[in-house]
Each structure stands twice: as structure tokens, then as C-alpha cells.
Amino acid sequence: MAETDYTTGLDGSDGEAMGSDMDGLTRKLIGWIKQDMPHVSKWRKEAREDFEFYAGDQWSEEDINILRAKERPALVFNRIAPLVNAITGSEINNRREVRFFPRELGDARASEVLSNAAEWFRDECGAEDEESDAFEDAVITGMGWVDTRLDFEDEPDGAPKIERMDNLEMGWDCHAVKPNLEDARRKWRIREVTYEDAVTLTGVKDKTKLHAGWVKDLTDLGEPHDQDRADHYEGGQDDFAGSGYSKGKCTLVEIRWVEKQPYYRGPDLETGEVREYNEKQLDLIRKDYPDFPAVRQTRKIVRRAFIGKEVLGEPDTPLVPPGTGLFGWECITGYRDKVKGQFYGVVRAAKDPQRWSNKFFSQVMFLLNSQSKGGIAAERDAFEDQRQAEASWAKSDEITWLKSGALSGEKPKIIPKSPAQFPAGFFTLFQETKEAISDVTGLSQEFIGTREVDQAGVLEYQRRQSSLNLLASLFNSLRRYRKRQGRILLYLIQEHLADGRLVRIVGDDLRQYVPLTKADVANKKYDIIIDDSPSSPNEKDRTWQLIMQMLPMVKDIITPDIALDLLSVSPLPASLVDKLRMKAQEAAQRPKPPSPEEIKAHADQVRFQMEMAGKQADMQAKQTEHQMDAEMKGLDLMVEQQKAQIDMALQRQKLQNDMQKMAIQERQNAISAQRANSQRISSAKV
Numbered sequence: 126m127a128e129t130d131y132t133t134g135l136d137g138s139d140g141e142a143m144g145s146d147m148d149g150l151t152r153k154l155i156g157w158i159k160q161d162m163p164h165v166s167k168w169r170k171e172a173r174e175d176f177e178f179y180a181g182d183q184w185s186e187e188d189i190n191i192l193r194a195k196e197r198p199a200l201v202f203n204r205i206a207p208l209v210n211a212i213t214g215s216e217i218n219n220r221r222e223v224r225f226f227p228r229e230l231g232d233a234r235a236s237e238v239l240s241n242a243a244e245w246f247r248d249e250c251g252a253e254d255e256e257s258d259a260f261e262d263a264v265i266t267g268m269g270w271v272d273t274r275l276d277f278e279d280e281p282d283g284a285p286k287i288e289r290m291d292n293l294e295m296g297w298d299c300h301a302v303k304p305n306l307e308d309a310r311r312k313w314r315i316r317e318v319t320y321e322d323a324v325t326l327t328g329v330k331d332k333t334k335l336h337a338g339w340v341k342d343l344t345d346l347g348e349p350h351d352q353d354r355a356d357h358y359e360g361g362q363d364d365f366a367g368s369g370y371s372k373g374k375c376t377l378v379e380i381r382w383v384e385k386q387p388y389y390r391g392p393d394l395e396t397g398e399v400r401e402y403n404e405k406q407l408d409l410i411r412k413d414y415p416d417f418p419a420v421r422q423t424r425k426i427v428r429r430a431f432i433g434k435e436v437l438g439e440p441d442t443p444l445v446p447p448g449t450g451l452f453g454w455e456c457i458t459g460y461r462d463k464v465k466g467q468f469y470g471v472v473r474a475a476k477d478p479q480r481w482s483n484k485f486f487s488q489v490m491f492l493l494n495s496q497s498k499g500g501i502a503a504e505r506d507a508f509e510d511q512r513q514a515e516a517s518w519a520k521s522d523e524i525t526w527l528k529s530g531a532l533s534g535e536k537p538k539i540i541p542k543s544p545a546q547f548p549a550g551f552f553t554l555f556q557e558t559k560e561a562i563s564d565v566t567g568l569s570q571e572f573i574g575t576r577e578v579d580q581a582g583v584l585e586y587q588r589r590q591s592s593l594n595l596l597a598s599l600f601n602s603l604r605r606y607r608k609r610q611g612r613i614l615l616y617l618i619q620e621h622l623a624d625g626r627l628v629r630i631v632g633d634d635l636r637q638y639v640p641l642t643k644a645d646v647a648n649k650k651y652d653i654i655i656d657d658s659p660s661s662p663n664e665k666d667r668t669w670q671l672i673m674q675m676l677p678m679v680k681d682i683i684t685p686d687i688a689l690d691l692l693s694v695s696p697l698p699a700s701l702v703d704k705l706r707m708k709a710q711e712a713a714q715r716p717k718p719p720s721p722e723e724i725k726a727h728a729d730q731v732r733f734q735m736e737m738a739g740k741q742a743d744m745q746a747k748q749t750e751h752q753m754d755a756e757m758k759g760l761d762l763m764v765e766q767q768k769a770q771i772d773m774a775l776q777r778q779k780l781q782n783d784m785q786k787m788a789i790q791e792r793q794n795a796i797s798a799q800r801a802n803s804q805r806i807s808s809a810k811v
Contacts, residue, residue, distance in 0.1 A: 172265075239651070264472075297312050312454050328437075386425075389422070407419055628640075
């Protein structure tokens, strides 16, 4: 980063030659504040009066002293507070949230991790309530301020902080004219802090340097704080012993301003992709590559410094996205007076009618108290008993006794008092005082909710919408603020919060904590879209009513999944919606009970299967019977064949036996013949 040149003007031209030392910087920054202070002081004077009117302090000290001297009442019928409360209530009931869409080819879908990280950031510090307070300041005075930062005191890694700032402490570039001070080149803050806090913020322990005594010399800062009498800070350094320096307060100024920082763009020596170089890096590269191509450009950076008696320490850079001109201090502006260059709220137009109303009613009360209210004028000797007359004269059921001749004398001793007479047109003026504030602001009584009249709901809704149309510029400034703050949130999340810390992610199925890493929120460009916040009860009611009207037309396409999505926009409590989602998930994991149609279809299928099984069993039985008949026939045939074979074998065996018997018989016959022959031979020999 190149060294900052404090002698260079914000427009890039050479500024006053005051050197680059700290004394020159001190004179320059204090000179800016002195240049802006007359413009800021005029606004502060009206803003204090606006706050007083909203709080019911609507009489000036001069008027109150006059009324007290005359023993007259100073009545206040505060009609401004309900008006402001109605506007801020409308903002609370119709809140918006920031969503981030990556600027890339393809489907334009929101980055859920980044959008949920921004929602976690805002939820951690109660951003909605702080912004509603700042918007209330803008409605009342025309300017509301919000500080978006990381607090490293509460948490070493940085705790999310979005806080409303006191607009009576703030100052701005007197030449800024755009809504939300988008063209401001500097913003500053003057506040009273303890010495302990001043030391923590600046790191400077020299007590004589911490107090910005020169501030009380500027115009209209209220009643300046007399630091000399408060704690005698010139008493020396001994006051810092222990906690002694925290006895009093000092005036500390914080200023942020825009500077133009030069840089160069050229190709990377390794990859060839375009990257940024500072002047020193470019000089080193051109020693080796004299013809190295690089283009000189400038960007806006924001610098910050603390000022006491002088600039306290070296200026630094707050955690804001570079090149955007965002200060971290964002302003919500109201209506702009183009002649004076001042921003104002709705209270400015209502102050004169409110004064008129208060003075009118105070005058009426004085007339009622000072004029007679009926009664009589009587001589002292008109009554027999004066005490009895005083006690009974105003009672209709008692008799007031008079002396004889009191009513029949030549001149009456008792005459009635004339009743109080109000000026002509009294009731017309009375009605005008009630309607004057609505007339000058354009906000109807329907918008505030105080009109008691029997009229159609459509007409009342249209009148409320007409009032909202008159407030469109206020809500447009709030929308512009959210977009600018969204850029700061994007930078803080990408560069400082994506360190693996656990953040709560609200998904479609459940809420869970996941680590936030660089991979989840890649360093790319995003479009910032202001969407309806799911925590907006009025928005939910309107959305739910529209869904109920459309439901008869789309009921045929409503599935359980779509019904669960519709629950997210219903007015039901978020805890109940989560329980219903969990029950639906558990039911989806369990087997579903069959429907009557499924039971009937299953029964028909079972009946059909049983009929088919019966037919198959009959066919199988017939096939088995035929098969058994065939087998029986085969067995009979086999038996007959075996029987025939056995018979044949028996016959063959019998034949063989007969043949054997015949052979044996023949052999025996042969033997017998041989024997007989032998005997014959023997006999012959003999």
C-alpha cells in the first residue's frame, strides 16, 4: 500500500500545502469539522426540538413562564407520538432481510450459506431492534445512524455488532445531498467517553491529549462539557494511578474520510492473470522487466482517526469493503429540504398544528375556569340562613328559604348569573385542531387506527395504503440502507468471519450449526437483494390470506411436500412449524399405512392370485392324476412284462429241467444198457 498523502484533496487535486506531518493532518481534519459544524448545528437544533415534541415536551420555556405567571394551564395533547409509533410499527411488522445471489452464468439461485450467515450475523447482535430504533430517529428527525462492525473486545475473533448511534453525536460532509448521504466524503462523531474508554480506543495515555477542548468553541453543541471543572485533567499524570482517570469524561472525536489510493493492474508473472500491484512492487518488477505492462488506477479507501487535542496516533482503516466508499457508519435519511440542504422527518410538519392544538385547548381551559358557570348574585340579607342557602342552592331536591319580601320587592335582591359564552366558531376550530396534523402530514386516521367510523373494509384499506404511499420515500431510504449494509456484511463474512466458526444455518429440513469456511463463501461478486423477512407477522398474514384465496384453485396439485413449504409462510409459531416438519420426516421414514383403495386393490390382487393358484392347482392335480394313471399303466405293463418274463423264465427253467431229466434218463438208460451188455458178455464168457 502506498504511503498516504494527507496534502491531497478528496477530489484528487492538490490540497493546501500543510505538510504530511501529524500537525498538518490535525489542522486539516479539524478544519473539515469546523466547515461542517454550522450546517450540522442547524440540523441538531431542529432535531432536539423534534425529539422533545415526540416525548410530549411541546411548550417553550418562554410560553411556560408566561402561563405560570398568569396561573394558566399548559396542556399537551400529544398527537405526534401515535403518528410516529404507527410508522415505526409498520416498519417492525414489515421487516426485510438481505439475500446474496452469486453473479455467475447459470441459474440465479441465492447463496443459502452466505444468506444464512448474514442472518446469523444480524441475529447475534439484535440488528432488527437496533435498526428499528435508527429508523424511528429518521422518522422523527430525518436522520438515523447505524454502526456495523466486529467487536474484538467481546470475542478475540470478532463478535458481530450492529448498533444504533445517537444522531445528535454525528456530523457529516456539509456538501452531501444524496439520500442516505451516499455522496458524503467524510463523517465524524463527537461524544463524551470516560478516560478509560478513550485510552482503550486510541492507545494514548497522555490525559492532556485525550480531551478535544476545541470542540466547545464551535457553534451549538448544546451546553459544552466543562472538562476543567469535571475532573481537573490538567492536574498531571498522577490521576492515572489506579482507576483515578475514570472519574470524569473527556470529549473525543472520531472521523472517517475517503481518500483515493493509487494502484496498478498488470499480468501475473506466473499465471498471466490480471492482478494488482502497489508502486513498490511495480518498481521491483520493472528492474528486471523494463517493459512490464501495468495500468495505473485509483480506488476509494476509508481512513479513520481519533482526535483529542490533536490527532491521536496514526490513522488506520476500518473494516469496510475497499473501493466502495462505505464508512461502516450508515445513515437512514428522511425528507430533504432542497433549499437548506437539510434532512427532516414527519415531526417537522406536525409541530405547528401541535402547538396550535395545545394553545387552543389551554385557552379553552382558561375560559372555562375564568368565566361564570351559572349560579346567582344575591344580597346578604336575601336569605334567612346563608349557610343553608350555599348548601342547598345547587341541589334540585332541596328548598332554599328566603326572607319575606325577597321575591316581591320593588327591585330583585337575587338575579341569575349569565352562563359562559364561547366564541363563535368554537366547535369548528375544535375540529380543525384535531384534523390539522393529519392534513399537514397526509397520514389518515385509518393509518394510525384512531378513526371510529362505520365504513367498508376495502375503503379503510385503501386509505391506509394511501398513507403508506406518502411514506414511500422513508421506506425507500431504509431499503437503500439495507443494500449498502449488505455489502459491509458480505465483506465481513468473506474476509473475517469465514474462519471455521460455527454458525446457525436454517435449512429446508432443520436448523443446524455448520462451520463457516472460505470454500462456502467464495470470494466472488454477489448481487444483494432485499427480500421479505420471514419474521414479519403482517407479511405472513397477507401471504397466508392470499394462499387461502388461491387454495381452492390449486388444491389438486398440493402434495405433502408443498404443504410443508406453505407452513413456512403461515402465521403459526416457528417452533410449531419445526415440530410439524420433524413429525413429517419421521412419518416419511416409517412405512405408510395402506389406503382403502390400496387395501381393495390388494384384496382384489390376492383374490385373483388365489383364483389363479386354484386353477393352477386343479391343472396340476389333473396333470398329476394323468401322470399317476400313466404311471399305473406303466407299472401294470411292467408287472405284466415282468410276469411274462418270469413265466418265460420258469418255462425255460422247466424245459431245461426236463431236458436235464431226459439227459439223465438217457444216461441212466445207457448205463443200464452197458450193464446189461456187460452182464451178457460176462455170462457169455462163463
